[in-house]
Amino acid sequence: MQLPNVESTWTQPAPRPSGLSLARIASFAAWPAAVLIVIHRVFVRAWTGSLTDDFTTVWSATRRFVERVDVYNENYEHVDPHYLYNPGATLLLSPLGLTEHIEVARPLFILLNAAAIIAALALLTRRSGYALSHPVFPALIAVAFLTESVTNTLVFSNINGILLLALVAFLQLFLGARPWAAGIVLGLAIVIKPMFAPLIVLPLMRLEWRTALTAALLPVALNVVAWPLTPGASDYTDKVVPYLGVTRDYANASLAGFSAYFGVPGWLHALMFAVVALALAVAVGGLARFRYSDEWLWAAVTSGVLIAGVCLLSSLGQAYYSMMLLPAVLTVLRPVGTSPMHTAPIWVGVVVCFSPLEWASPHFPHTGAVLDIVLVTFAWSVFVLAVAAWVVSVIVSDNKEAADGARKFPRLQRSEMAREA
Known part of the structure; x- marks a missing residue:
């Protein structure tokens, strides 16, 4: 039997270039980081939760909507998280109340928001001129899920992840010459969070009346439809609106x-x-x-x-x-x-x-x-x-x-x- 050459075993020429691009090598690091950070934020931080709990308030209100109990029956003199959504938003969110098991609804809602954030980042990556195979995409996911805003959105279990996707989708549709769809998406976002209403300025600046009118009228229409369907809807104007003014x-x-x-x-x-x-x-x-x-x-x-x-x-x-x-x-x-x-x-x-x-x-x-x-x-x-x-x-x-x-x-x-x- 021939013995191995000791010199060739312990000494070798320097490795030859593999031909891999720097972007490909960066992906090797970026994807494991993105996956691990997302898993940690979703399955450890978010599911564990914190003292601040936005989801229970919303889920309880939607349960009252489904069970035909007055929705706005809270004591707004306290500093506890309160249900502040208008009847139109309540109608949109009402599917959350179809299950009486919050331990099922909350994890699913967290996953939905995490998926929406990743989808929004994917759209922004493409809009920035990079393919999803580029390491920019996993790097953005990793960095985004480390931020305070994404982390607390998931930990507090609120709807901001879905709203981020709605914002990005609106911008995409609006610039993609789909005015009606853009107006519908922006209108739905405004119903949930009126803070998006100033974005109507964008279509107005380009004299795109279809988008602007749809975004402005859809919240009104949804509230008109939802008002008779929402138990105790008048409490929204009597209790919630004054509270929002303070x-x-x-x-x-x-x-x-x-x-x-x-x-x-x-x-x-x-x-x-x-x-x-x-x-x-x-x-x-x-x-x-x-x-x-x-x-x-x-x-x-x-x-x-x-x-x-x-x-x-x-x-x-x-x-x-x-x-x-x-x-x-x-x-x-x-x-x-x-x-x-x-x-x-x-x-x-x-x-x-x-x-x-x-x-x-x-x-x-x-x-x-x-x-x-x-x-x-x-x-x-x-x-x-x-x-x-x-x-x-x-x-x-x-x-x-x-x-x-x-x-x-x-x-x-x-x-x-x-x-x-």
């Missing part, structure tokens, strides 16, 4: 909530409100320049600015609503220089919005607790202000280039003007 001073990252918590003087709150509203107007108005030339940048970023503005300027803004900024944030995947996401300041806001970090500590308990409250308000404000600043810088740069061109080629410009005349 700014709560806990778990509220809006400017009103911030001011209520810290006792901010009225003049200072009004000043902050005016600054954010002005920045919002500048950002939305400036982005409108791209509504035909770069429609995805315009629609994605404008939707993010509008939702951040609603969270800041309305009476209630909660941190996990930051998930609705994802279409805007993912414009970072565009060519360099063609998105406000390619500027440094905006990432201060983005990182704080999505960071799962908690700042409370035994070493500085008060300061840490304050940071946990104010940082989301700060982050949304930075996001809106940074987009407004980018828009202004682009307009100034374009005007400067036009002026420089006019000075360099005055004769050409005059001849072109004469020819046009």
Whole structure:
């Protein structure tokens, strides 16, 4: 028997390149990370739950709807989670109440929201110009499921994952020249969360009346249909609407909530409100320049600015609503220089919005607790202000280039003007 060559066994030439692309190698790491993080967030964190439980409140209300008991029969003087959905939304959510076993309904609802988030990320990946086989897709899943907004959406078991998919679907349908379908999707989202109503601005800016009217009228129609079907529907206007008009001073990252918590003087709150509203107007108005030339940048970023503005300027803004900024944030995947996401300041806001970090500590308990409250308000404000600043810088740069061109080629410009005349 021939003995192995010791020298060839223990010493070999360097490995030869395999021919695999860097993207393929990145997928080897990205997919296991995505799968493990999703499993952990869904089957460990979400199913375990927390003290904050959005699902039980909704499921209990839908059970009352199915059992023909007054839906809005809660004591709205307490700070417990309350059922705040209108009768139209109650009708849409009523299938949750078809089972009397919450231990069945809640896990299924969590899975549905997780699947909706992944589907939304898939659409955003394709819209960004990448195939789902590219490592960008699993990397986005991994990062998204680590964020505070996705994690708490699943842990609290609320509907925000489905609403994210509705937002992305609306943008896709609207830009894909399917106006009626876009209006229906946006209208359904508005019924569930009226915070989506400002997105009607998008079709109005392109004079797409079919989308705008459908989105505006569908919530009205659904509530008209649902009102006689909802036991105790009048309690919605008698109890819930007045409750919604009161700014709560806990778990509220809006400017009103911030001011209520810290006792901010009225003049200072009004000043902050005016600054954010002005920045919002500048950002939305400036982005409108791209509504035909770069429609995805315009629609994605404008939707993010509008939702951040609603969270800041309305009476209630909660941190996990930051998930609705994802279409805007993912414009970072565009060519360099063609998105406000390619500027440094905006990432201060983005990182704080999505960071799962908690700042409370035994070493500085008060300061840490304050940071946990104010940082989301700060982050949304930075996001809106940074987009407004980018828009202004682009307009100034374009005007400067036009002026420089006019000075360099005055004769050409005059001849072109004469020819046009």
